[in-house]
Amino acid sequence: MKKKPIEPRQRAELVEAAKTAQSHAYCPYSHYPVGAAILAESGKVYAGCNVESPTLISNICAERAAIFHMLSHGERRIAAVVTVSKASEPCGSCRQLIREFGDEDTPIVSLHVDGGKEKVVETTISKLLPHAHTIEVLEEARGKS
Numbered sequence: 001m002k003k004k005p006i007e008p009r010q011r012a013e014l015v016e017a018a019k020t021a022q023s024h025a026y027c028p029y030s031h032y033p034v035g036a037a038i039l040a041e042s043g044k045v046y047a048g049c050n051v052e053s054p055t056l057i058s059n060i061c062a063e064r065a066a067i068f069h070m071l072s073h074g075e076r077r078i079a080a081v082v083t084v085s086k087a088s089e090p091c092g093s094c095r096q097l098i099r100e101f102g103d104e105d106t107p108i109v110s111l112h113v114d115g116g117k118e119k120v121v122e123t124t125i126s127k128l129l130p131h132a133h134t135i136e137v138l139e140e141a142r143g144k145s
């Protein structure tokens with residue numbers, strides 16, 4: 001099913017939520033704050049920021065923090081994702097989790113803000129993560145054994 005594009009009002013709300021979350025990032029090691037906002041299927045917005053620790057294994061990305069925020073409120077489906085950082089799109093782990101709770105055409109908007117410059121990268125999760133490992137892949141493999 002083809003997703004509708006993000007409405008301008010929702011997009012503005014997502015960008016604002018992601019920017020606010022980015023301002024709350026805890027990143028004393030990388031000094032690379034990231035904010036993310038998830039538009040859930042219900043229309044509600046859930047934000048998250050990256051959080052780091054000196055152990056390095058306890059870190060979490062903004063995207064997964066936002067997804068866990070959504071999940072902890074009982075929602076299970078992602079309609080869209082907006083991230084705000086200096087220059088990046090969601091990492092591999094986050095892409096896998098976005099695909100888990102989204103569809104292959106879930107829109108991903110990455111806003112790069114560096115000083116006074118802004119750049120927008122718009123794509124879908126299937127373009128960022130082709131051949132994703134999904135429940136459908138597992139079920140198909142089980143059916144063949």
Ligand SMILES: [Zn+2]
Binds near residue numbers: 061
């Ligand atoms: Zn990530």
